[in-house]
Amino acid sequence: xxxxxxxxxxxxxxxxxxxxxxxxxxxxxxxxxxxxxxxxxxxxxxxxxxxxxxxxxxxxxxxxxxxxxxxxxxxxxxxxxxxxxxxxxxxxxxxxxxxxxxxxxxxxxxxxxxxxxxxxxxxxxxxxxxxxxxxxxxxxxxxxxxxxxxxxxxxxxxxxxxxxxxxxxxxxxxxxxxxxxxxxxxxxxxxxxxxxxxxxxxxxxxxxxxxxxxxxxxxxxxxxxxxxxxxxxxxxxxxxxxxxxxxxxxxxxxxxxxxxxxxxxxxxxxxxxxxxxxxxxxxxxxxxxxxxxxxxxxxxxxxxxxxxxxxxxxxxxxxxxxxxxxxxxxxxxxxxxxxxxxxxxxxxxxxxxxxxxxxxxxxxxxxxxxxxxxxxxxxxxxxxxxxxxxxxxxxxxxxxxxxxxxxxxxxxxxxxxxxxxxxxxxxxxxxx
Numbered sequence: 001x002x003x004x005x006x007x008x009x010x011x012x013x014x015x016x017x018x019x020x021x022x023x024x025x026x027x028x029x030x031x032x033x034x035x036x037x038x039x040x041x042x043x044x045x046x047x048x049x050x051x052x053x054x055x056x057x058x059x060x061x062x063x064x065x066x067x068x069x070x071x072x073x074x075x076x077x078x079x080x081x082x083x084x085x086x087x088x089x090x091x092x093x094x095x096x097x098x099x100x101x102x103x104x105x106x107x108x109x110x111x112x113x114x115x116x117x118x119x120x121x122x123x124x125x126x127x128x129x130x131x132x133x134x135x136x137x138x139x140x141x142x143x144x145x146x147x148x149x150x151x152x153x154x155x156x157x158x159x160x161x162x163x164x165x166x167x168x169x170x171x172x173x174x175x176x177x178x179x180x181x182x183x184x185x186x187x188x189x190x191x192x193x194x195x196x197x198x199x200x201x202x203x204x205x206x207x208x209x210x211x212x213x214x215x216x217x218x219x220x221x222x223x224x225x226x227x228x229x230x231x232x233x234x235x236x237x238x239x240x241x242x243x244x245x246x247x248x249x250x251x252x253x254x255x256x257x258x259x260x261x262x263x264x265x266x267x268x269x270x271x272x273x274x275x276x277x278x279x280x281x282x283x284x285x286x287x288x289x290x291x292x293x294x295x296x297x298x299x300x301x302x303x304x305x306x307x308x309x310x311x312x313x314x315x316x317x318x319x320x321x322x323x324x325x326x327x328x329x330x331x332x333x334x335x336x337x338x339x340x341x342x343x344x345x346x347x348x349x350x351x352x353x354x355x356x357x358x359x360x361x362x363x364x365x366x367x368x369x370x371x372x373x374x375x376x377x378x379x380x381x382x383x384x385x386x387x388x389x390x391x392x393x394x395x396x397x398x399x400x401x402x403x404x405x406x407x408x409x410x411x412x413x414x415x416x417x418x419x420x421x422x423x424x425x426x427x428x429x430x431x432x
Contacts, residue, residue: 013106019126034116035132038112040135040139042162052162053167073097076268077145078097078145081246084130087418116202122137145260173304185231191305226252228252232273237274237278239282278337280299296328296404331405333356333409335365335410351381371385
C-alpha cells in the first residue's frame with residue numbers, strides 16, 4: 001500500500017466520516033490498540049498524566065461536562081474537554097480551555113491515525129478514532145485535567161479504555177435500547193461499567209432500579225460512592241431547575257479529595273457555574289430581523305429529556321395550562337430509532353402548533369409519520385408539514401407576542417437550525 005501524505009482539514013474530515021460505514025461497534029479492543037500505538041494512557045495499565053473525569057448517564061452528560069470544564073478553568077486549570085455529538089463543526093468535540101481544536105491540528109493527527117490503521121483487518125470506528133485524536137492532542141497541548149463524556153453506554157464505550165481519576169453518573173433513563181438493553185437495570189449496568197476498582201464515583205439521584213445497580217457495582221469494586229442529594233443554590237448559566245442538579249453533580253466531582261491535585265475554591269465554583277455555556281440546551285436566540293422572532297433550541301431526543309424540556313419551558317415562560325399565550329410553536333424532527341411516540345406524547349400538550357420536518361440524516365422519520373403520531377395524542381392540533389428545516393424556519397410567523405418557536409427533537413436538527421440562524425458553515429453530520 002502506498003504511503004499516505006498530509007492532508008488538509010476538509011480531506012481529513014472526509015476520510016474520517018467515511019469510516020461511519022463501519023457503524024457503531026461496542027468493544028474496547030480497537031481503541032486499546034490505538035492508545036497503545038500512540039503511547040497514550042490505557043486502562044488497565046498506564047496511568048494518565050492528567051486526571052481524567054469520566055461522565056456517563058442518559059441525559060445531562062454534556063451539561064455536567066461543560067460545568068466541570070468551566071469550574072476547572074475558573075480555578076486556573078488547563079482543561080481538555082471531549083464531548084459528542086457536535087452541533088455545527090466536528091471541532092466542537094475536542095476543546096482545550098474552551099477553544100476548539102484548530103483545523104490544522106485535527107488534520108495532522110487524523111493523517112497520523114489514518115497512516116497507523118491503514119493495514120488493520122478490523123479498522124477502528126469514527127468514535128474510536130475521535131477518542132484517540134482527542135487524547136493525543138490533549139497530551140500534546142499539556143492539558144492539566146481531562147473531562148470525558150461517554151458516547152454510547154459506558155462499559156464498552158471507547159472512552160472507557162482510559163484510566164479515570166473519578167467517574168460521574170447523570171440520571172439514567174431508557175434510551176438506545178437496541179444497544180444497551182430493554183430495562184432500566186440493564187441500561188444502568190452498561191452505564192455503571194465506567195466504575196473502576198477503588199476509583200471514586202459521584203452519582204445523581206437515580207430511579208430505584210438504576211440506583212441498586214450502581215450501588216452494587218461500586219460495592220463490588222470497592223469504589224467509594226457519593227450521592228448528590230441537593231441542587232446547588234448559586235446562579236447557573238444554563239436554564240432550568242434540572243441544571244441546578246447537574247451543577248451539584250459537577251461540583252461534587254470537582255470537590256473530590258485529591259482528584260484534581262488542588263482544592264477548588266468556592267469562588268471558582270461560583271464563577272464557573274455562572275459563566276458556563278452549552279449550546280443547543282434550551283438555548284435562546286433572538287432573530288432580530290423584520291419579524292423579531294424568539295427561537296429556543298433544545299435537543300430533547302428521548303422521553304426523559306422531553307419531560308425536562310416541558311418543565312423548563314413552563315419555569316421560564318409560564319404554566320401553559322393557565323396561559324395559552326405561553327405555548328410555543330414547535331418545529332420538530334426526529335430519527336426513527338428514537339422513542340418518538342413517547343417524546344411527542346410529552347410535547348403535544350405543550351404545543352400551540354407543530355411544524356414537522358425531516359432531519360438531514362438517513363435515519364430520519366418522515367413528516368407524514370410524525371403527523372400521524374401527533375394526531376394520536378392531540379387530534380385537533382394544527383400541524384404543517386415541510387420538506388426541510390429551512391422552509392419551516394422561513395415560514396414561521398408568530399401568532400401573538402408570546403408565540404415563540406421551539407426547535408427540538410433531534411440534536412442533528414438543532415445543529416442544522418443553529419448553523420442556519422448563525423450563518424455558520426456546518427461540517428458533515430455524523431451518525432454518532
